[in-house]
Amino acid sequence: MLTADVTAATAVRRGVIHLGRRLRQERxxxxxxxxxxxxxxxxxxxxxxxxxxxxxxxxxxxxSLTRVLATLxxxxxxxxxxxxxxxxxSLLAITDGGRxxxxxxxxxxxxxxxxxxxxxxxxxxxxxxxxxGELMDxxxxxxx
Amino acid sequence: MLTADVTAATAVRRGVIHLGRRLRQERxxxxxxxxxxxxxxxxxxxxxxxxxxxxxxxxxxxxSLTRVLATLxxxxxxxxxxxxxxxxxSLLAITDGGRxxxxxxxxxxxxxxxxxxxxxxxxxxxxxxxxxGELMDxxxxxxx
DNA sequence: TATTGTTATACTCTATAACTATA
DNA sequence: TATAGTTATAGAGTATAACAATA
Numbered sequence: 103m104l105t106a107d108v109t110a111a112t113a114v115r116r117g118v119i120h121l122g123r124r125l126r127q128e129r130x131x132x133x134x135x136x137x138x139x140x141x142x143x144x145x146x147x148x149x150x151x152x153x154x155x156x157x158x159x160x161x162x163x164x165x166s167l168t169r170v171l172a173t174l175x176x177x178x179x180x181x182x183x184x185x186x187x188x189x190x191x192s193l194l195a196i197t198d199g200g201r202x203x204x205x206x207x208x209x210x211x212x213x214x215x216x217x218x219x220x221x222x223x224x225x226x227x228x229x230x231x232x233x234x235g236e237l238m239d240x241x242x243x244x245x246x
Numbered sequence: 247m248l249t250a251d252v253t254a255a256t257a258v259r260r261g262v263i264h265l266g267r268r269l270r271q272e273r274x275x276x277x278x279x280x281x282x283x284x285x286x287x288x289x290x291x292x293x294x295x296x297x298x299x300x301x302x303x304x305x306x307x308x309x310s311l312t313r314v315l316a317t318l319x320x321x322x323x324x325x326x327x328x329x330x331x332x333x334x335x336s337l338l339a340i341t342d343g344g345r346x347x348x349x350x351x352x353x354x355x356x357x358x359x360x361x362x363x364x365x366x367x368x369x370x371x372x373x374x375x376x377x378x379g380e381l382m383d384x385x386x387x388x389x390x
Numbered sequence: 391t392a393t394t395g396t397t398a399t400a401c402t403c404t405a406t407a408a409c410t411a412t413a
Numbered sequence: 414t415a416t417a418g419t420t421a422t423a424g425a426g427t428a429t430a431a432c433a434a435t436a
Contacts, residue, residue, distance in 0.1 A: 110376035111360035112287075115269060117382030119284060122266040123305040124386040125259060126402090126427080135402065140263060143256075154417060161267045166404050168419055190412045190417045209252070216255035218385050227381055232254035234378030237371055238261030241362050242268040270404080270425090279425060298394065310427050312396055334394040334435045 130210040274354040
């Protein structure tokens with residue numbers, strides 16, 4: 103047969119969508135939205151990136167980022183510099199303020215999830231879920 | 247220590263968000279949106295439900311459903327009946343048309359995922375992901 | 391009074407199409 | 414011409430607050 107077990111896919115879809123919603127609700131006081139969180143975390147982990155690279159990393163269209171990037175820049179959470187070699191590009195980097203926001207607000211979301219995992223899953227299940235996270239990220243890319 | 251491994255949580259968040267985005271893009275021709283899909287599937291699997299029950303099952307606020315339910319009803323994909331015992335409630339059930347839409351359009355999304363899993367994951371990884379789906383769904387509930 | 395649901399409103403997320411600037 | 418990015422526009426997704434109806 104061509105396709106794999108659709109039941110497994112259904113379970114994954116359900117889990118992904120529902121946990122995504124739950125995660126989105128978990129917004130601490132000084133709000134940084136979930137998309138903003140992803141962008142800041144990406145820049146924090148992988149140095150300065152162009153808007154296009156960021157969009158690819160986050161699996162969104164570049165147009166979807168323009169406004170969010172403007173917001174984050176105007177709030178001082180990230181800084182924009184012209185690319186020396188290519189005038190079309192700009193390079194985005196996280197600022198100290200951005201790192202602070204990441205630590206304070208943004209990590210709160212991962213802390214909620216970490217806590218929930220600790221409270222309600224066995225060690226084996228936690229490890230399983232970590233691996234699943236990596237697999238899901240891989241699947242979300244179109245590259246084989 | 248109180249909290250579990252935040253790194254694991256980060257990996258899970260990343261995977262969930264990115265795969266969720268990817269899944270959302272996978273919209274076949276006769277479009278039923280991802281939220282609509284969830285509602286139809288829920289009603290298909292678990293009989294007639296009230297709006298409140300549906301909202302809880304989908305991890306959204308009841309208010310967020312009103313419009314979508316109206317859309318689905320007007321398209322004939324689900325039917326609404328008064329609750330005999332409680333006049334405040336109504337009962338929603340999937341129609342034949344809804345089941346047809348579910349099969350035709352909606353399953354296409356799960357088929358994409360099933361195919362991606364089949365093509366790019368080992369059997370063990372597929373099974374791991376299925377389990378992870380169930381765990382994620384469990385975590386998205388606030389009930390311990 | 392408490393519960394179920396709807397209306398009103400608003401903001402986030404995300405996409406497509408068209409445009410500008412640089413290569 | 415091709416690529417990187419932005420502007421314009423729109424629709425999906427989701428929430429909070431206020432309200433109506435029923436229990």
